[in-house]
Each structure stands twice: as C-alpha cells, then as structure tokens.
Amino acid sequence: MKSLQELAAIRDKMKRIVDTREAAHDTTRVVVGMATCGIAAGARPVLNAFTEEIARRELHGVLVTQTGCIGMCQYEPIVEVTMPGQEKVTYVKMTPDKARRVVAEHLIGGKPVTEYTIGAVR
Secondary structure, three states: OOOHHHHHHHHHHHHHHHHHHHHHHHOEEEEEEOOHHHHHHOHHHHHHHHHHHHHHOOOOOEEEEEEOOOOOHHHOOOEEEEOOOOOOEEEOOOOHHHHHHHHHHHHHOOOOOHHHEOOOOO
16 A cells, blocks of 8 residues: 555656646657668668757757558658748658758758658659
8 A cells, every 4th residue: 555645746747747748739740650661772771860960059848769660662761840830841762961951951951851851752
C-alpha cells in the first residue's frame, strides 16, 4: 500500500510527462521515415544531417524524430515537417544536402522547399 505522499509524487511525475507531451504539439517536428525501405534508400544519413544541422545552427523548439513506414516506398527517403499553425509538408527523395537546405529555408526561413515536395517530384 502506497502512502499519500508516494501517490502524490506519482501523480506529479505523470502530470509532468503528460504536460511535456502536450507542450510538444507547439514545437516544430521533423519526422524521418526509417522503415526498411527508407533505410535502404538512405534515410539514416538524412536523419543525421537534420540533427547535425539543427544542432550546428543551435535551433531550439525543433524535434527530430523517426517513424516506421510512411507508405510511399518509391519516394523514400521521406521527411515530414510540421510547424505550429501550418500544414504538414512532405519531402521526398531526400538527401543530406537537401536536408541542410530544408533546415535553412524551411525551418529557419519559414518557406518550404517546394521542389522537394511530393507534388513537385515525378
């Protein structure tokens, strides 16, 4: 049986976790598809380029994460960028050089690099 103090500590810890998850909705998210197809197409160097460039430029409020299959294997490596108050932008056939340009122009400059988006690639 837990004491009231132990229960209060557990409650406070869980509240902080939930608050952190909710706060994450206000951050910019860069999600790299890292399923087998993405990795085979070069997603790992793309993920590394994003994390290194964001760290080099000392950007805050940007979360770089990975996910499994996004469902469009022919367009791998795929990166989704979601910024607060804006629509998600899906970048396809990414490379480390393209990732660095996306950081400069989209994450910092606020303008998506449309030539790398799914609508522009054929």
